[in-house]
Amino acid sequence: xxxxxxxxxRKDATRFxxxxxxxxxxxxxxxxxxxxxxxxxxxxxxxxxxxxxxxxTNSPAKIRALHFAHKVSSSDAFSTAKHIRVLDLSIECRHxxxxxIGELKQLRYLSCSCGQARINxxxxxxxxxxxxxxxxxxxxxVLPESIGEMKGLMHLDLSGCWKLKLLPLSFTKIRELVHLDLSGCRGVSGIPKALDGLTKLQHLNLSGCENLRGFxxxxxxxxxxxxxNLSNCLRHIFDSSRDQTESFIDRICTLPNMKQLDLSQxxxxxxxxxxASHLTKLVLYGxxxxxxxxxxVDNMHGCTMLxxxxxxxxxxxxxxxxxxxxxxxxxxxxxxxxxxxxxLEEAHSINLSEKQTILELNLWWTEGANRSVGDMELLTELxxxxxxxxxxxxxxxxxxxxxxxxxxxxxxxxxxxLTMENLxxxxxxxxxxxxxxxxxxVLDSMESLEEWDTSYLxxxxxxxxxxxxxxxxxxxxxxxxxxxxxxxxxxxxxxxxLLSARExxxxxxxxxxxxTNVPLHQWSFLHHLLSLRHLCIxxxxxxxxxxxxxxxxxxxKSLAIxxxxxxxxxxxxxxxxxxxxxxxxxxxxxxELPYNMRQLTKLQSLTLIGCPNLRxxxxxxxxxxxxxxxxxxxxxxxxxxxxxxxxxxxxxELKISNCNPELYKWxxxxxxxxxxxxxxxxxxxxxM
Numbered sequence: 001x002x003x004x005x006x007x008x009x010r011k012d013a014t015r016f017x018x019x020x021x022x023x024x025x026x027x028x029x030x031x032x033x034x035x036x037x038x039x040x041x042x043x044x045x046x047x048x049x050x051x052x053x054x055x056x057t058n059s060p061a062k063i064r065a066l067h068f069a070h071k072v073s074s075s076d077a078f079s080t081a082k083h084i085r086v087l088d089l090s091i092e093c094r095h096x097x098x099x100x101i102g103e104l105k106q107l108r109y110l111s112c113s114c115g116q117a118r119i120n121x122x123x124x125x126x127x128x129x130x131x132x133x134x135x136x137x138x139x140x141x142v143l144p145e146s147i148g149e150m151k152g153l154m155h156l157d158l159s160g161c162w163k164l165k166l167l168p169l170s171f172t173k174i175r176e177l178v179h180l181d182l183s184g185c186r187g188v189s190g191i192p193k194a195l196d197g198l199t200k201l202q203h204l205n206l207s208g209c210e211n212l213r214g215f216x217x218x219x220x221x222x223x224x225x226x227x228x229n230l231s232n233c234l235r236h237i238f239d240s241s242r243d244q245t246e247s248f249i250d251r252i253c254t255l256p257n258m259k260q261l262d263l264s265q266x267x268x269x270x271x272x273x274x275x276a277s278h279l280t281k282l283v284l285y286g287x288x289x290x291x292x293x294x295x296x297v298d299n300m301h302g303c304t305m306l307x308x309x310x311x312x313x314x315x316x317x318x319x320x321x322x323x324x325x326x327x328x329x330x331x332x333x334x335x336x337x338x339x340x341x342x343x344l345e346e347a348h349s350i351n352l353s354e355k356q357t358i359l360e361l362n363l364w365w366t367e368g369a370n371r372s373v374g375d376m377e378l379l380t381e382l383x384x385x386x387x388x389x390x391x392x393x394x395x396x397x398x399x400x401x402x403x404x405x406x407x408x409x410x411x412x413x414x415x416x417x418l419t420m421e422n423l424x425x426x427x428x429x430x431x432x433x434x435x436x437x438x439x440x441x442v443l444d445s446m447e448s449l450e451e452w453d454t455s456y457l458x459x460x461x462x463x464x465x466x467x468x469x470x471x472x473x474x475x476x477x478x479x480x481x482x483x484x485x486x487x488x489x490x491x492x493x494x495x496x497x498l499l500s501a502r503e504x505x506x507x508x509x510x511x512x513x514x515x516t517n518v519p520l521h522q523w524s525f526l527h528h529l530l531s532l533r534h535l536c537i538x539x540x541x542x543x544x545x546x547x548x549x550x551x552x553x554x555x556x557k558s559l560a561i562x563x564x565x566x567x568x569x570x571x572x573x574x575x576x577x578x579x580x581x582x583x584x585x586x587x588x589x590x591x592e593l594p595y596n597m598r599q600l601t602k603l604q605s606l607t608l609i610g611c612p613n614l615r616x617x618x619x620x621x622x623x624x625x626x627x628x629x630x631x632x633x634x635x636x637x638x639x640x641x642x643x644x645x646x647x648x649x650x651x652x653e654l655k656i657s658n659c660n661p662e663l664y665k666w667x668x669x670x671x672x673x674x675x676x677x678x679x680x681x682x683x684x685x686x687x688m
Contacts, residue, residue, distance in 0.1 A: 108131045113134075125144035136159065151176065172196050184208050191215065204225060260281040260283075330358065356387055425448050454484050510533065510536075559576060582607070616639075654676065
């Protein structure tokens with residue numbers, strides 16, 4: 001029923017259960033007052049509202065409470081109920097209900113959820129005896145000045161009226177108001193001024209409201225408040241240049257009757273004061289920038305201590321809001337827009353090195369932004385704590401690094417992951433060999449980086465073995481005198497790295513490289529890889545190989561070729577005698593599979609994706625007797641599978657998607673289904 005469904009939707013609603021015997025007794029006592037055809041009907045619940053009320057009852061004037069639970073087909077459906085006290089409209093209606101509602105002068109309770117109904121706000125102002133008013137109406141844009149004449153109004157719910165623009169000046173006259181819900185009225189203005197004088201207010205919901213400047217001053221006199229909801233509001237209350245949440249929240253928590261405060265979904269720096277301990281309920285769900293919680297809070301479900309902090313200029317040109325981090329010590333901390341720091345003193349004041357709980361730290365400057373303090377000087381003051389395990393730095397524009405980053409063994413002994421991104425002026429790296437626990441290194445968009453000196457590293461020193469090295473867009477970088485030991489390498493748009501190696505590197509298992517015009521046969525990086533198992537070549541203009549590279553490819557188990565020119569492809573396949581997995585992706589000019597592929601007798605998985613000109617699969621494909629998986633996607637020119645598909649006795653899985661509809665038809669033809677019957681798992685679809 002509509003009453004039930006409404007209250008079930010309300011998280012703050014109090015629910016009561018009536019015993020069946022009490023319910024039956026009430027019905028027996030009041031039976032005559034519920035009988036629509038009887039002369040004493042007082043309470044009516046209508047689900048068929050296709051006709052005016054007088055067509056359903058003999059005494060519409062005696063009705064005191066009326067609930068409509070379906071569509072209203074008449075604009076004067078209830079106008080004859082002149083003495084009605086309670087009206088609940090949970091309906092769909094396209095009529096103008098202004099006249100009908102405006103005539104109900106004795107109305108005390110009005111709940112109106114009317115879909116697209118047209119209601120002139122002036123009719124609401126005519127209902128001067130209302131105690132309860134709820135309007136859920138998309139079209140409501142204004143409230144009449146006459147709303148101030150509702151001297152007895154105690155409950156006002158306008159939640160969801162997102163087109164409402166302004167609260168009238170007369171709002172302050174509704175001095176008996178106890179409950180005010182403006183949640184979802186994001187554009188309404190005049191709220192702080194409207195609250196002036198509402199000294200009896202106990203329940204205030206402003207969730208999602210945006211025009212709230214001045215609210216901290218307005219709330220001081222609302223001493224009867226018990227519940228306040230400021231979900232997703234705080235960034236609209238305060239000037240972004242300086243945080244005032246601690247004193248503001250303290251002001252709310254110390255109101256003499258405050259019990260419940262909801263600050264959920266506020267992605268804004270929060271300092272929760274000790275006075276919050278007076279509350280019976282504090283909701284911080286979805287708050288991701290909690291700088292400090294009181295000691296009495298052990299764990300709060302759904303909230304997250306500060307992880308990402310954006311620096312802003314302060315109220316004056318001499319400060320920023322970095323001071324807020326003085327009390328923050330999360331496990332992960334990202335500080336962005338460091339260019340807004342105004343002095344070295346304020347950076348020093350946060351004592352970053354003393355925050356021993358920080359295990360992951362990200363420091364970011366904005367590319368091209370003006371600085372008040374030099375990057376190197378500022379970074380000197382931001383010494384990380386020694387337990388740090390993951391460190392990222394981006395947008396740093398100085399050429400050299402501070403002392404703590406050049407003596408990493410003292411300051412970063414536990415570092416596992418280091419990322420250096422968009423450092424346009426850096427020419428050389430810190431001595432990474434001093435990091436005994438380093439497992440992953442990422443170098444990204446460092447156009448000036450020329451050298452990674454590895455002379456302090458021994459090839460045989462297993463202490464310095466990395467798991468992953470990522471090098472992206474470092475076109476000048478050369479690694480001298482040898483490559484460091486690493487299990488996996490990712491190299492993109494960094495030609496000089498591919499040309500760097502001159503000594504054997506026995507412990508590289510996986511290499512992903514590309515974004516280069518350097519032919520494959522010139523990749524010195526490949527010349528001495530004695531244990532390479534997985535190779536991915538992405539966007540390489542020439543795949544011709546040399547005898548030196550051939551030696552590195554004999555042990556290769558997996559090969560993926562993305563967006564490469566097909567020049568040299570056939571020669572390459574002739575060397576891959578141990579290959580188990582092959583992927584060919586986005587080869588737009590490839591018209592047929594290289595003949596040398598028939599030598600891949602150990603191949604177990606073949607994937608062909610994005611080869612629109614590949615006309616057919618060759619008959620000799622059946623010679624790949626070890627093949628277990630065949631995937632074909634976005635290869636629109638293939639219309640049939642080869643007859644030799646029957647020879648794939650080990651084929652266990654066949655997937656075809658987003659290909660020519662003729663191929664789909666071929667696979668589903670009766671005679672061809674028999675050819676595919678031995679395949680355990682098949683998935684053949686026209687779309688991906």
